[in-house]
Amino acid sequence: MDDSTEKTRLRVHEMRIAVQAPASGFRPDDLADVLCGVLADWEAAPLLEDDDTLWLISGHVEEQIGTGEYARKAHSLVQAVLGTGTVTRAEADLPVTAFVDPARDRGAASDAPGFPPGSEASRWARDAIRCDEAWAIEPTRGDGIRIGHPDTGYTLHPNLGVDALDLTRDRDFLANDDDARDPLVSPDDSPWPLPFPGHGTTTASVMTGQGTEATGIVGVAPGARVVPLRAVESVIQLFDSDVARAVDHARTTGCHVVSISVGGKGFFGLEAAIQRAVDAGMIVLGAAGNNVGIVVAPASYPNCLAVAATGPDDQPWPESSRGRAVDVSAPGWGVHVAGYVWVNDTPRARVFRSSGTSYAVTHLAGVAALWLAHHGPDTLRERYGPRVQSVFLTLLKTGGAKVPAGWDSAAFGAGIVDAAAMLSAALPAESAADRRAGVPQASALARLGALVGADEAQLRHALTERLGMTGEDLDRAVERFEGELAFHLIDEPLFRESLLGEAAGDLMSFTAPATCSPEFALAFLGAAPEGQC
The missing domain is CATH 3.40.50.200 (Peptidase S8/S53 domain)
Structure with missing residues (x-):
């Protein structure tokens, strides 16, 4: 196995979790007890230059990136990290499979039929x-x-x-x-x-x-x-x-x-x-x-x-x-x-x-x-x-x-x-x-709304109506699960449609996907996800 092949093999099994540290007193080693049993050879390093508040934790897992099992493990690990009380924020860094259309050709586009009239000239x-x-x-x-x-x-x-x-x-x-x-x-x-x-x-x-x-x-x-x-x-x-x-x-x-x-x-x-x-x-x-x-x-x-x-x-x-x-x-x-x-x-x-x-x-x-x-x-x-x-x-x-x-x-x-x-x-x-003045800081609800084409008020209303959460309780839940909620809103169209009222049906009757962490499923769906207790 050549070096590039080995690097690719490791990369498809790599898992990354981003965390935000408290303003003071943070030690990456504080996460060791949580991570060592889940990620082999994990390590923590600053995400950005000259910044000691954002850290990236990475390691390798049996599951392959892009699979439901991989996503579930990542989401569950995030909740375990947050449960330590060591960091103020944690989010899995992982792709969503909804962006992949297997019917489409792989690789570069070619000069094939289907381009619009008027595009023949390069200028x-x-x-x-x-x-x-x-x-x-x-x-x-x-x-x-x-x-x-x-x-x-x-x-x-x-x-x-x-x-x-x-x-x-x-x-x-x-x-x-x-x-x-x-x-x-x-x-x-x-x-x-x-x-x-x-x-x-x-x-x-x-x-x-x-x-x-x-x-x-x-x-x-x-x-x-x-x-x-x-x-x-x-x-x-x-x-x-x-x-x-x-x-x-x-x-x-x-x-x-x-x-x-x-x-x-x-x-x-x-x-x-x-x-x-x-x-x-x-x-x-x-x-x-x-x-x-x-x-x-x-x-x-x-x-x-x-x-x-x-x-x-x-x-x-x-x-x-x-x-x-x-x-x-x-x-x-x-x-x-x-x-x-x-x-x-x-x-x-x-x-x-x-x-x-x-x-x-x-x-x-x-x-x-x-x-x-x-x-x-x-x-x-x-x-x-x-x-x-x-x-x-x-x-x-x-x-x-x-x-x-x-x-x-x-x-x-x-x-x-x-x-x-x-x-x-x-x-x-x-x-x-x-x-x-800089760019105004967006709320978690605003970021999620922009991702799915809804404004903050619309998303807040939808969550309140469907989940019975209001005020600070809703804000805390959304902040804790923002990354996972974004993943499911993109990766599970039925979940998004049920939440935003784009299709008939009750969100609470939507089956929790296998990519959920148990904590997310209980907080947002009232039931354990498929294949989990």
């Missing part, structure tokens, strides 16, 4: 956001701006260009080294759901592609540079903690933008890493999601700009996630990208069309790079402090996006980003008090 997406007009305003095309990019890593694709990348700051959070190169493992050989080798290359090409219309991909901000941060092996976030560390690395290494083209359930450590980046004057953006009907994390977080996808003629992409959490839309349906196709088990560099909110968010990231270069990132940080992202969003909502006839702003945000309008817009005045 259609840049034209849709008025990129040429923006370049006339910002002729450096993003020079000096660095875009942190947590994804599958980079490749030296001939149609992307090595000058599109900053390989002095890249990092691999899977191998824990400073080479974020994508190994391009064949989709057929990958153990992960929805593998997309080369995904980091396809998305980077949209932002900073150095080609020409005839020989490659021209990015929205070809003067900027992408900092590759290898944090995933699939478009589903297997471990959000790797993405959290990548976001934090982007902050500490001087990136100005973070573009996240992957999504999952999320957890509080990822939200904290994004908040630290926003507080540092950065702009953080996330893909809304594909084919899942909800806005995935981290795009669903209030401190991360969520981007849905459109196609030629400003039509929304039918398979784009949508909802109240979406801030704006950008081209993502039938976009030309630099990527790979597999021929006889060998990756071949190609330019082809592909679809996804992965490309919508990278179009907006390119616009953010142009906007920052035009005004000067240091000037903006000096003037607005932690509100740089808020100012960018305000301009998007007040003229920086075009609104097609019949546009559904409740589903697809303010409109389709207009790069030229964004660069032409006057910067707003900002008081000293405003400059100190």
Whole structure:
């Protein structure tokens, strides 16, 4: 067994629990009595740099990641950790199987039938956001701006260009080294759901592609540079903690933008890493999601700009996630990208069309790079402090996006980003008090509501009506079970529909899924989950 195979074998049996420590007196060793009987060779380490409040506990289990047994063990372990009274918060870092559609092909998309009319020319997406007009305003095309990019890593694709990348700051959070190169493992050989080798290359090409219309991909901000941060092996976030560390690395290494083209359930450590980046004057953006009907994390977080996808003629992409959490839309349906196709088990560099909110968010990231270069990132940080992202969003909502006839702003945000309008817009005045204000802290109910397309009041009412919990009792229950509740709301559509009234039936008659911890089942369903006493 070679080294890479052994690492993969261990990774599919790895389990991670994030914990938040009390303000003082915390010792990771205090968790040993709880963990040593459940996780072999467990260890605890700080999640983020220069932060002693968020910790990640990891070990290996018999169960394989992505199975119901794995999820149940993770959720039960969280309750055991919380039961010690040692930490103030704990949440399992695990994927949800609802994001996996086995009917869909594995691996990179190809230039196959099904793309919309009008997407044949490679420049259609840049034209849709008025990129040429923006370049006339910002002729450096993003020079000096660095875009942190947590994804599958980079490749030296001939149609992307090595000058599109900053390989002095890249990092691999899977191998824990400073080479974020994508190994391009064949989709057929990958153990992960929805593998997309080369995904980091396809998305980077949209932002900073150095080609020409005839020989490659021209990015929205070809003067900027992408900092590759290898944090995933699939478009589903297997471990959000790797993405959290990548976001934090982007902050500490001087990136100005973070573009996240992957999504999952999320957890509080990822939200904290994004908040630290926003507080540092950065702009953080996330893909809304594909084919899942909800806005995935981290795009669903209030401190991360969520981007849905459109196609030629400003039509929304039918398979784009949508909802109240979406801030704006950008081209993502039938976009030309630099990527790979597999021929006889060998990756071949190609330019082809592909679809996804992965490309919508990278179009907006390119616009953010142009906007920052035009005004000067240091000037903006000096003037607005932690509100740089808020100012960018305000301009998007007040003229920086075009609104097609019949546009559904409740589903697809303010409109389709207009790069030229964004660069032409006057910067707003900002008081000293405003400059100190950051993104408001969302409640657990608000975060859960954003994840499933419901507002906080609607979710509170649903839980109160169905469970008989009110006030502080409800708040305490939701805070204790937030991570597990998010998992079941996503992974169990019948549970979500019963809770939110989208289908007939009583939540209390819904059978507790086998992925539940016993504590969750008793608190929220009044019964033990299947297969448990």
